[in-house]
Amino acid sequence: MSTQYPALIVIVPLMSALICFVVGWWNRNFCYKIAVAAIAVSFYSSVVTMKDVMANGVIHYWVGSWEPPWGIEYVVDYLNGYMLIIITFISLLAVIASKKSVEKDFPEKAPAFYSIFLLLVTGLVGITITGDVFNVYVFLEIASIAAYALIAIGKRDHAPMASFNYVIYGTVGACFYLIGVGYLYMVTGSLNMADLAKLLPDLYNSKVVLVGFAFLLVGVCIKMALFPLHMWLPDAYSLAPDSVSSLIAPLMTKVSAYVMIRIMFTIFQPVFSFEMLPVGSICGWLAVIAIFVGGIRALAQKDLKNMLVYILVAEVGYIVIGISVGNRIGLTGAILHIMNDAAMMACLFLIVGAIAYKTGITDITQFRHMNQKMPFTMAAFTITALSMVGLPPACGFFSKWYLVLGAINANQWVLVVTLLISSLINAILFFRVIEYAYFYPHPEHGAEEHVHATSHGHAEIVMNEAPLSMLIPILIMATLILVLGPFSGKIISSIIQFAIPAGF
Amino acid sequence: MIRRHEDIIIESLARFLTPFIQAFALYVLFLGHYSPGGGFQGGVLMGASFILLVIAYDIIEGKRRITEKFNIVLNATGVMVFSGTGLLCLILGGEFLDYSQLAAILPVGPEEARGLGILAVEIGVEITVAAIMVSIFLDLASAGEHEEALK
Amino acid sequence: MDFIIAKYNYWIYIILMMIGFYAMIVKNNLAKKVVGMNIFQTALILLFISTGVKTGGATVPIVIGDAHGHAIPGTLHAIDYINPLPHVLMLTAIVVMVATFGVALALLIMIFKRYKTIEEDEILEIRRKEAFT
Amino acid sequence: MKTLDIIGWFAVLTTGALLIYGTAEMPNWGDPNSPPSTHVSPRYIEKADEETHTPNMVTAVLADYRGYDTMGETTVIFTAGVSCMMLLRRRQGK
Numbered sequence: 001m002s003t004q005y006p007a008l009i010v011i012v013p014l015m016s017a018l019i020c021f022v023v024g025w026w027n028r029n030f031c032y033k034i035a036v037a038a039i040a041v042s043f044y045s046s047v048v049t050m051k052d053v054m055a056n057g058v059i060h061y062w063v064g065s066w067e068p069p070w071g072i073e074y075v076v077d078y079l080n081g082y083m084l085i086i087i088t089f090i091s092l093l094a095v096i097a098s099k100k101s102v103e104k105d106f107p108e109k110a111p112a113f114y115s116i117f118l119l120l121v122t123g124l125v126g127i128t129i130t131g132d133v134f135n136v137y138v139f140l141e142i143a144s145i146a147a148y149a150l151i152a153i154g155k156r157d158h159a160p161m162a163s164f165n166y167v168i169y170g171t172v173g174a175c176f177y178l179i180g181v182g183y184l185y186m187v188t189g190s191l192n193m194a195d196l197a198k199l200l201p202d203l204y205n206s207k208v209v210l211v212g213f214a215f216l217l218v219g220v221c222i223k224m225a226l227f228p229l230h231m232w233l234p235d236a237y238s239l240a241p242d243s244v245s246s247l248i249a250p251l252m253t254k255v256s257a258y259v260m261i262r263i264m265f266t267i268f269q270p271v272f273s274f275e276m277l278p279v280g281s282i283c284g285w286l287a288v289i290a291i292f293v294g295g296i297r298a299l300a301q302k303d304l305k306n307m308l309v310y311i312l313v314a315e316v317g318y319i320v321i322g323i324s325v326g327n328r329i330g331l332t333g334a335i336l337h338i339m340n341d342a343a344m345m346a347c348l349f350l351i352v353g354a355i356a357y358k359t360g361i362t363d364i365t366q367f368r369h370m371n372q373k374m375p376f377t378m379a380a381f382t383i384t385a386l387s388m389v390g391l392p393p394a395c396g397f398f399s400k401w402y403l404v405l406g407a408i409n410a411n412q413w414v415l416v417v418t419l420l421i422s423s424l425i426n427a428i429l430f431f432r433v434i435e436y437a438y439f440y441p442h443p444e445h446g447a448e449e450h451v452h453a454t455s456h457g458h459a460e461i462v463m464n465e466a467p468l469s470m471l472i473p474i475l476i477m478a479t480l481i482l483v484l485g486p487f488s489g490k491i492i493s494s495i496i497q498f499a500i501p502a503g504f
Numbered sequence: 505m506i507r508r509h510e511d512i513i514i515e516s517l518a519r520f521l522t523p524f525i526q527a528f529a530l531y532v533l534f535l536g537h538y539s540p541g542g543g544f545q546g547g548v549l550m551g552a553s554f555i556l557l558v559i560a561y562d563i564i565e566g567k568r569r570i571t572e573k574f575n576i577v578l579n580a581t582g583v584m585v586f587s588g589t590g591l592l593c594l595i596l597g598g599e600f601l602d603y604s605q606l607a608a609i610l611p612v613g614p615e616e617a618r619g620l621g622i623l624a625v626e627i628g629v630e631i632t633v634a635a636i637m638v639s640i641f642l643d644l645a646s647a648g649e650h651e652e653a654l655k
Numbered sequence: 656m657d658f659i660i661a662k663y664n665y666w667i668y669i670i671l672m673m674i675g676f677y678a679m680i681v682k683n684n685l686a687k688k689v690v691g692m693n694i695f696q697t698a699l700i701l702l703f704i705s706t707g708v709k710t711g712g713a714t715v716p717i718v719i720g721d722a723h724g725h726a727i728p729g730t731l732h733a734i735d736y737i738n739p740l741p742h743v744l745m746l747t748a749i750v751v752m753v754a755t756f757g758v759a760l761a762l763l764i765m766i767f768k769r770y771k772t773i774e775e776d777e778i779l780e781i782r783r784k785e786a787f788t
Numbered sequence: 789m790k791t792l793d794i795i796g797w798f799a800v801l802t803t804g805a806l807l808i809y810g811t812a813e814m815p816n817w818g819d820p821n822s823p824p825s826t827h828v829s830p831r832y833i834e835k836a837d838e839e840t841h842t843p844n845m846v847t848a849v850l851a852d853y854r855g856y857d858t859m860g861e862t863t864v865i866f867t868a869g870v871s872c873m874m875l876l877r878r879r880q881g882k
Binding site: 014018021063064066069070071072108109112113115116119122126132134135138139141142145146148149152153160179183185186187188189190191199206207208210211212214215 | 860
């Protein structure tokens with residue numbers, strides 16, 4: 001039975017989405033429980049699968065028991081298993097935290113909401129687990145369509161328009177990906193990743209393969225929102241409902257980054273991606289621009305959520321830098337940063353959701369004394385901010401360390417400087433929020449009021465902490481950010497070094 | 505929203521054609537093993553037959569023929585049949601969607617069991633596609649504004 | 656000349672695709688963007704289908720066999736039937752296309768309800784005005 | 789408006805030129821010896837009837853060899869249906 005766990009990762013959320021939709025029509029209260037249970041089972045299955053991979057090596061699961069080039073197979077290796085655990089764990093926390101804000105924002109849509117939420121998770125794990133390029137397209141579309149719908153129900157104004165732009169960009173991205181698949185299919189006749197990897201090296205000089213590769217990458221870059229193709233992202237993610245953005249923002253871009261790593265390192269060999277084509281330097285420069293544009297646009301924002309989405313654009317740049325330097329240390333940093341950034345972004349968006357739920361505030365300048373209103377949430381925010389800036393005990397430092405080392409190894413000094421400057425930008429961005437929250441001077445009212453306040457320890461600001469269903473995921477995430485840092489060495493030595501293709 | 509015009513020719517012609525379209529949809533589904541066709545094509549035809557009725561009459565009539573709750577159950581049933589067949593194979597000890605395992609509960613050999621498994625999932629596809637076509641059409645046609653018409 | 660005869664069908668699909676792509680990125684009317692999206696995807700489907708074609712007497716991929724429709728094992732040859740795989744992939748892609756189309760139309764209805772127009776520049780104008788007030 | 793036009797033409801022409809550049813080395817139209825016709829698909833044509841008892845190869849590949857894709861396809865359309873329902877209907881369930 002243990003060999004069936006890879007299938008359960010995908011079909012449990014899928015079938016629960018169906019049950020959730022039907023049952024929810026009669027009794028809405030079951031939806032939340034079904035969704036949590038389904039994602040928990042999926043998380044458990046991915047942990048078991050990962051353990052299996054670590055014990056017995058790569059798992060090949062033949063769906064329908066047809067051998068690979070003819071049927072579709074699941075391939076779970078170290079990179080996959082690691083991504084699956086990240087995806088299911090963050091979705092689990094996001095769905096737990098979504099309870100109160102769904103009840104507040106759109107209670108009448110709960111059945112459809114949780115159904116689509118589960119389908120989005122299905123799409124994300126489906127993209128990650130499969131070993132077939134066309135199957136990636138199908139599940140990419142499941143995830144995308146679910147994301148379009150979830151973004152459009154945002155309570156903030158203009159959400160449908162942002163979602164429509166995302167539909168247009170997303171469809172162009174998916175179509176480019178499909179063109180790439182078609183071009184590769186025309187010269188190889190195969191759709192299986194392992195089979196393609198075997199057939200392609202003889203064809204590396206073919207123009208068809210070159211164009212196919214370019215289109216695959218551009219398609220994935222649109223989905224990933226790499227710099228010139230990022231226009232859809234800020235609007236779409238900042239206008240999404242809070243319960244949705246804490247799922248979509250950390251995961252969608254990371255899964256696309258995973259697909260990019262698969263294309264460049266599994267389907268094609270690094271020899272093709274880096275030595276025969278200037279992909280490394282093009283992506284590197286785009287990533288540099290992405291980091292600066294994201295950072296500068298983030299500085300101009302007054303709204304915390306808008307600021308975060310521009311930081312997300314910059315964070316995509318970090319991962320691409322790690323991929324584009326084209327050496328082992330850089331790629332280690334990129335893979336480590338996928339996890340760390342997913343954790344940090346999930347934590348930040350959960351915090352934004354909690355603050356918006358409790359106080360309705362999203363503007364940074366109104367964050368005065370937030371540390372007394374929501375002490376635990378703000379403590380978590382501070383930890384995450386330190387991690388984003390890259391201060392040592394938190395996990396952000398370690399992935400940035402590897403990225404910088406990778407850039408130094410490749411003699412790409414521009415990238416090193418960019419990474420360091422962007423840490424400074426992040427410091428400015430986050431300390432601005434922390435300053436408002438912690439160090440804003442208390443208003444001087446009359447003298448007697450002042451005495452009253454000091455004797456009762458600022459009694460006029462009551463503690464108004466987020467509900468437990470939101471606070472617990474936030475605290476778990478913040479703890480993880482602290483814990484993952486010291487453990488990154490162990491994660492690298494036991495997982496990531498095997499996730500990187502041998503001989504690279 | 506589509507309003508009823510009460511044109512006797514269109515209405516009776518639509519009512520007359522509907523069973524034939526539906527019979528053809530089932531033909532396309534069940535002959536999908538031997539001739540061009542299959543679940544998706546049959547499902548689109550089946551959905552089209554309901555859409556024809558809605559166009560000829562109006563949304564209220566369409567809703568009377570296929571109620572909201574029934575449609576919702578059908579929406580999920582199709583995918584459920586598909587993935588349920590796959591899950592059954594998994595429970596019977598094979599891989600997910602390995603229909604040859606169905607031979608254990610059907611009185612046929614593994615190859616015929618695969619054929620029957622294909623038929624089962626095609627039925628699932630047909631149900632979902634037909635129900636979703638109707639559902640999307642009604643949602644778009646009513647634009648969500650005429651809720652009373654959808655009760 | 657042979658080169659053109661052997662490749663012109665790809666070029667036609669690519670030109671069709673680019674017409675759709677142009678409509679998607681340049682057109683001001685959102686409904687036209689959706690139409691462009693459909694043209695793009697349909698042309699892509701044609702491109703895929705054309706890879707399955709085999710000249711020289713190949714027929715549709717349905718076995719011509721005995722009275723029950725089944726063939727005697729060993730009598731089937733790949734050269735006699737066109738490639739079924741692109742057809743299968745494109746059936747899936749058609750469904751994806753329909754699904755995207757449905758969601759895009761639903762979003763268009765929401766946009767029209769909100770702004771009373773589906774011209775992009777007018778919507779941007781409304782958004783700009785509302786941002787000031 | 790003018791700049792958007794220029795960007796649009798530029799994007800379209802570059803993409804189109806790149807795609808047409810790729811076609812130069814593609815297998816000829818209808819070539820029975822092209823890789824798609826010789827690598828994976830012969831097994832479907834020669835064995836599908838025997839292995840799945842289904843003379844229509846498209847159905848056999850659709851629902852059996854690549855049945856998982858078709859399940860994804862059904863899920864896509866289900867997602868679209870639920871999405872339209874969620875976006876447009878105000879009254880949903882009890």
